[in-house]
Amino acid sequence: MRPLRRYHITTFGCQMNQADSEGMAGALEAMGLDRTDDPDQADLILYNTCSIRDHAEQKVYSYLGRQAQRKHREPHLTLVVAGCVAQQEGERLLRRVPELDLVMGPQHAHRLPDLLEQVFSGSQVVATEPVQILEDITKPRRRSAVVAWVNVIYGCNESCTYCVVPQVRGREQSRTPEAIRSEVISLAAAGYREVTLLGQNIDAYGRDLPGITPTGRHQYTFTDLLYFLHDVPGLERIRFATSHPRYFTRRLVQACAELPKVCEHFHIPFQSGDNDILKAMARGYTHQRYRQIIAMIREYMPDAAISGDAIVGFPGETEAQFQHTLELVTDLGFDQLNTAAYSPRPGTPAAVMDDQVEEAIKQDRLQRLNQLVSQTAAARSRRYLGRHEQVLVEEQNPKYPEQVLGRTRGNRLTFFPGVIGQLQGKLVTVRIDQANAFSLSGSLVAAVA
Ligand code: SF4
Structure with missing residues (x-):
């Protein structure tokens, strides 16, 4: 057995990866390892990778190269690559970086201790075959003591032409409502006040769960899950991501409006404001349908915060088509938007489309879109000025320790003067005095709970 004292995890990419990293950190701590933020101090380094963008993938290779060199001096060092790059590259990763001990796809995150045992008995291990998700009994080590992520569905059955997720995370597999509820009950009992329910396509939840409808009337859906979790004692807030416009229902919006704990x-990613590009992406909806969804949400919850994802420079995108994306952003007024220049991912249909857009054009469009997003986000933020907002206090502001930080129900990061020891995990009312594009600041009016 190698002498293992400290582990380090660097996580790239989405919240699903963050949640997997928390699970793997919990498993490593159960094995007696302590966490370190400095990879050079660690005996076990795990990179939980993302292959959505080329940039993140290249970063992994550069970090890995450094640690592979270190392994020549310190042979006991254990190197693990998990996540989507691991799934996509598999054995090829070992050929590229022979110093690696373990390559494991996202479906294997819950098997880390077993896989490490194989490593410690002298093997180099690649675990990327599709698996049936089993209930994970390890306790995640969660970064926050107040808010937690909970996976409800793994994988994705869509086939968006730019995306590697279906290849790397496999077919949809919903966890049972009972398993999710019992996880949420233990989180609430441990002091967590907010959960974010996660899935690549959360609206697909339940469609692979046959024969469990208690009433026999309809297929169990994500909306049913919200009702099922809502009364968990001690839980104050429920969030969820990511929604797919194609599956978004009025019943879900009504449930969100009706259930006080649901923020x-x-x-809801829209990706493009142009119907031909949406078709080439195989997204399965039009910009008109997307606009209707946002209008429906605002009909029930006029103050709801809306965020999304958008890609610019998809193959064949013309300037006029890009303008349709700008129009959509201007018309709908997003609170936040994750934007990206299209980056071809190996093995996806869009990567081999003929009319790839030049890098300089993509970057120019990205800049113009980001500028617009800052303006719309700032305009949306201003509506909070002078208002009394409910904030769940999460932690001390790392930059200004005399302040604490939390989030409004609409997910705006909010700072105000306070002592974390007295306020952590509390729902408080904050008067908003300053509104920046993506954050707010103010002063404490009252502690609610
Ligand atoms: S819905 Fe599309 S973009 Fe989202 S994970 Fe599935 S294939 Fe990828």
């Missing part, structure tokens, strides 16, 4: 924040 009025919707993360």
Whole structure:
């Protein structure tokens, strides 16, 4: 057995990866390892990778190269690559970086201790075959003591032409409502006040769960899950991500409006404001349908916060088509938007499309879109000025220790003067005095709970 004292995890990419990293950190701590933020101090380094963008992938290779060199001097060092790059590259990763001990796809995150045992008995291990998700009994080590992520569905059955997720995370597999509820109950009992329910396509939740409808009337859906979790004692807030416009229902919006713990924040990627590009992406909806969804949300919850994802420079995108994306952003007024220049991912249909857009054009469009997003986000933020907002206090502001930080129900990061020891995990009312594009600051009016 190698002498293992400290582990380090660097996580790239989405919240699903963050949640997997928390699970793997919990497993490593159960094995007696302590966490370190400095990879050079660690005996076990795990990179939980993302292959959505080329940039993140290249970063992994550069970090890995450094640690592979270190392994020549310190042979006991254990190197693990998990996540989507691991799934996509598999054995090829070992050929590229022979110093690696373990390559494991996202479906294997819950098997880390077993896989490490194989490593410690002298093997180099590649675990990328599709698996049936089993209930994970390890306790995640969560970064926050107040808010937690909970996976409800793994994988994705869509086939968006730019995306590697279906290849790397496999078919949809919903966890049972009972398993999710018992995880949420233990989180609430441990003091967590907010959960974010996660899935690549959360609206697909339940469609692979046959025969469990208690009433026999309809297929169990994500909306049913919200009702099922809502009364968990001690839980104050429920969020969820990511929604797919194609599956978004009025019943879900009504449930969000009706259930007080469900926060009025919707993360619904639209990707492009142009119907031909949406078709080439195989997204399965039009910009008109997307606009209708946002209008429906605002009909029930006029103050709801809306965020999304958008890609610029998809193959064949003309300037006029890009303008349609700008129009959509201007018309709908997003609270936040994750933007990206299209980056071809190996093995996806869009990567081999003929009319790839030049890098300089993509970057120019990205800059113009980001500028517009800052303006719309700032305009949306200003509506909070002078208002009394409910904030769940999460932690001390790392930059200004005399302040604490938390989030409004609409997910705006909010800072105000306070002592974390007295306020952490509390729902408080904050008067908003300053509104920046993506954050707010103010002063404490009252502690609510
Ligand atoms: S819905 Fe599309 S973009 Fe989202 S994970 Fe599935 S294939 Fe990828």
